[in-house]
Amino acid sequence: MDKISTHLWFDGEAEQAADFYTGLFPDSHIASITYAPTDYPSGKAGDVLQIAFTLGGRSFLALNGGPSFPFTEAISLSIDCRDQEEVDRYWEALSAHPENEQCGWVKDRFGLSWQIIPRALPELLADPDRAKAKRAMDAMMTMKKINIAVLQAAAKAETTS
Known part of the structure; x- marks a missing residue:
């Protein structure tokens, strides 16, 4: 222990x-x-x-302990996933309420919340090029399950003004 x-x-x-x-x-x-x-x-x-x-x-x-204290999203367990295959595997196993999921968060059949996060996500969000990081975050905000390829493409995209 x-x-x-x-x-x-x-x-x-x-x-x-x-x-x-x-x-x-x-x-x-x-x-x-x-x-x-x-x-x-x-x-x-x-x-x-x-x-x-x-x-x-x-x-x-x-x-x-009984029904007095159900889980809430205030506490979640985060899973560090090395690649999309691992994201997909944990998503399939843990996702019990797909209609309510957002940004890599799922709730399992016991009511416990999980964050299924590929290693690429925090790396992209911490990129010193803040415009690149913003594009990755904007893309992530539209997702339920995190898609690494889509995040990477969004981060690389150049905007023209």
Whole structure:
């Protein structure tokens, strides 16, 4: 367990979520499952209470805490994708609400938000040529799933005045 880990609150789906996430990301596994020793507001004795798991080498905890605190977009997990193939793979696996997605952000079937970001995007946005960076950002703002080729073409485009 890392000194600091991310703790995720689920409404009875902690085990399903941990299984799904650990099956999706390399270097991931479930470390332990804690069962409730007694009845509690969101479950019964013997139910899965908490799961410790690792995603991509980082520690997470999943709690079956009940419906009181659903996920919001204020917190998201960001995936560093090396290429379009990886963007496409994670997008397919995680996108549960395509009509609501924007700028590389998706919400999965458990309500958790993810940013599926190709390495090329922050590189383009940080380009010292600010006009080039602006063109890349303007293109990104029109996208749901990030398309690296379209971003690169927009960044290279010259405007004539």
